[in-house]
Amino acid sequence: MMRSIYILIIFLFFSLRIIAQVNLVPNPGFENFIPGDTFCNAGPIIGTPPWLSPTGASPNCFKECCWNQGWAIPQNTFGFQYTHNGIGYAGFGVYSLP
Incomplete structure (x- = not known):
C-alpha cells in the first residue's frame, strides 16, 4: 500500500511539470509570402512557402x-474571422452550392 502511494506521489509530481512545446509548424502565421498581386490577392496556398x-x-x-x-x-467570402496571430490564416471550402 505504501509503495503505491509513493508511486502515485511521484507520478503526480512529474505530471504537474509544465513544459512548453516547440512550434513545429513552419510559417504558422503566413507572414512569409511571395510578393505580388497573384499570390497576395488571389488566395492560393502555394504563395506562402513552404505550404503546398x-x-x-x-x-x-x-x-x-x-x-x-x-x-x-x-x-x-467564407465568413468573418480574425487571425490568431500573424497576418493571415489558411482555409478551405468543404461544401459548395450546385
Whole structure:
C-alpha cells in the first residue's frame, strides 16, 4: 500500500511539470509570402512557402494585405474571422452550392 502511494506521489509530481512545446509548424502565421498581386490577392496556398497542396485541392490563404474582399481578413467570402496571430490564416471550402 505504501509503495503505491509513493508511486502515485511521484507520478503526480512529474505530471504537474509544465513544459512548453516547440512550434513545429513552419510559417504558422503566413507572414512569409511571395510578393505580388497573384499570390497576395488571389488566395492560393502555394504563395506562402513552404505550404503546398499535394492533392491539387484548393486550400486558400487569407491575408490582411489583400485588397480583394473575397480573400480579405476579417470579412471574406467564407465568413468573418480574425487571425490568431500573424497576418493571415489558411482555409478551405468543404461544401459548395450546385
